[in-house]
Amino acid sequence: MAKIKSSKNATKKETIVEKASKLFFEKGFSASSMRDLAERVGVEAASLYNHIRSKEELLQEICFKAAQHYTENIDAIEKEDTPFIQKIEKILRFHIDQMINNYEVVQVVDRDWKHLSEPHLTNYHNERRAYRKRITAIVEEGIRRKEVKDIDAPTAVLIMLHAVSGIESWHRSVQKISAKDLEENILLILLKGLGK
Amino acid sequence: MAKIKSSKNATKKETIVEKASKLFFEKGFSASSMRDLAERVGVEAASLYNHIRSKEELLQEICFKAAQHYTENIDAIEKEDTPFIQKIEKILRFHIDQMINNYEVVQVVDRDWKHLSEPHLTNYHNERRAYRKRITAIVEEGIRRKEVKDIDAPTAVLIMLHAVSGIESWHRSVQKISAKDLEENILLILLKGLGK
DNA sequence: TACCCCTCCTAACAACCGTTAGTTTTATTA
DNA sequence: TAATAAAACTAACGGTTGTTAGGAGGGGTA
Structure with missing residues (x-):
């Protein structure tokens, strides 16, 4: 058997x-x-x-464990006493790392969380929103301290978070570039821009 | 009836x-x-x-019509005799426009094209790859002419394309920022970076 | 009026879905 | 070794899926 x-x-x-x-x-x-x-x-x-109660419980397990992971990270970063531009960099590095080493989970969460049923759907939605707000607050403080360019902070956060999810394609490609170089390139582009 | x-x-x-x-x-x-x-x-x-042959035909219709739309746009941009950094900007503006005004189709294509069956799956996959290669070529030429920072071009393309898809969240939010401002902010961030 | 054709309907198909009940096998403990 | 608990099995449930067959309505043309 x-x-x-x-x-x-x-x-x-x-x-x-x-x-x-x-x-x-x-x-x-x-x-x-x-x-x-x-x-x-x-x-x-x-x-x-x-071993499990339902198919959906699997999705819940995946979503909320990942969420917890992200929350723990930002908890730590918020506590740190470092320049805000560095906090943003650390958040980015964490997202990049997750996307490289835990991309299956990350992608499932991003794509399929909407298939959660209530009340988990609302719970997750709120957690997601709260997480983004915390990053937005960091960006806004960075702007106030002139460490960050004067841009719309929520827009910046959307771009940061989604830009990183492009790494998924990198996984399937020939990988002409190492994970470390990938990370540095992403940070360079997002922090300093494409233009010269 | x-x-x-x-x-x-x-x-x-x-x-x-x-x-x-x-x-x-x-x-x-x-x-x-x-x-x-x-x-x-x-x-x-x-x-x-x-009126239709199958459920999948609907997905094919959606995917390939969108692909054609994007191809036509890059056809035009390639022909233009403008600085490469401007070509990149135009591509970005087109993607942003699509994401704002045609986001349902764009999102479906991005998320669900994998559910195409053969041979359409392979066809679409190739089209997608070819499209990205054309953008990559533009970025590389921009780097060669010193209009663009010396970064890994494929990575830059991944970031550009995925960053824009973040706009989907903007649709569902309170929209404190106008579509035009959104577009300018995205371009500012991607071309000049977050840092000051 | 009589015809046709397009488009709608109802009914049903076989396949697959998540899940449960009940039973048998395997592992653990005494 | 016997008893108990854990985890596998088979069989089946009610429901949903994409899709097809065959018939009916209804507008346009002869």
């Missing part, structure tokens, strides 16, 4: 969530079926329900 | 595609059903098949 083999100290539920992240990333949440997932886990579909 | 009312000189098929764009944008391609769509069109699901 087939068994779920959990690598390392991961629970079986964690193993399922991990495989789900990969599947959802590849096919999208709605186009992924529990039978798809079961096949990848190496088990029958019904067996999954010994 | 209900009838499809086509606004203006649009064929009924065009009307269906338009409603489909909106529906796919809201729920995603996979989560949208033909019965959903039929309801919005004001007709029974089966009746749609007098």
